[in-house]
Amino acid sequence: MKDIVIETVDLTKEYKLKTGGKIRALNNINISIKEGEIFGLLGPNGAGKTTLVSILATLIQPTSGFAKIYGLDIRKNVNTKRIKRRIGLMLGGEMIYFRMTGIDNLKFFTRLYRIKNKNKKIQKITTDLGIYHKLGEYVSNYSRGQKLRLALSRVLLIEPEILFLDEPLLGLDPKTTRDLIKILLDLNKTILLTSHQMHIVEQLCGRIAFLNKGNVIKIDTQDNYIKLLSEFIRISVDIIDQQKKKELKKELNSQNYINKIFERRKGFLLSISDYKHYPNLLKCLGKYPVQKIHELEPTLDDVFVELS
Helix, strand or coil, rough: CCCCCEEEEEEEEECCCCCCCCEEEEEEECCCCCCCCCCEEEEECCCCEEEEEHCCCCCCCCEEEEEEEECCCCCCCCHHHHHCCCCCEEECCCCCCCCHHHHHHHHHHHHHCCCCCCHCCCCCCHHHHCHHHCCEEHHHHHCCHHHHHHHHHHHHCCCCCEEECCCCCCCHHHHHHHHHHHHHHCCCEEEEEEECCCHHHHHHHHEEEECCCCCEEEEEEEHHHHHEEEEEEEEEEECCCHHHHHHHHHHHHCCCCCEEEECCCEEEEECCCCCCHHHHHHHHHCCCCCCCCECCCHHHHHHHHHHH
């Protein structure tokens, strides 16, 4: 059985407002992550994901509660250096200097962390990440994907046991995203990854915590999340005419066989509990200029909507 290497107990963070009062960014967070696990923290912007990562990386202190990294309490200053030796933090592509070359960035960090055999390590890591040929160029000329690869190279140079990755794949093209997902999976390290991109978390994480407004809504595996929705049939309905859309919404809300209705730009996403209700639904939809109807497999997007 693998050991728990990250643990939080009732972790809470409050910030004072200039206008007076306080805002709670995290509220009694309780999570545990095992060695070698890729754990996903999923939620919208402002959910508290970055705050949690910052606390675990010892950048800020919690207001109450506590967290442990390899059994070391992050609140104790005496543990800070010991924890930092074992973790790597990547906040997107912001932890590199754009007015320096790639190689100068990496050599600066190897001196900062007193890394031995730096030239050999830089060559291997950047070759593995596909940016060795770019190291002589200024980072300001890199693509976003190349900047993220350089930032990840910097983190991996210190050989961390745990990686904290905050929105590491935001804004990347599909090919670069696929490449970096494979790289992260091949690392075989303990990773806490935050994102609001469902498809990224789906491909990387074994367990997922849904975070919203500073609260953990639920922690479970992806398969178990999907099972939560197995009792419902999800149907997408596309209708462009805005006036007819309003009329259809009113009629759909009056149908007692429809469990939930979520409005979208192109129409609606609704759920019914049994296929026997299809005839009634089709009869209802037949009165309106509907462009498309199709059934959807449950996804993490559906889970988040259901749990929020």
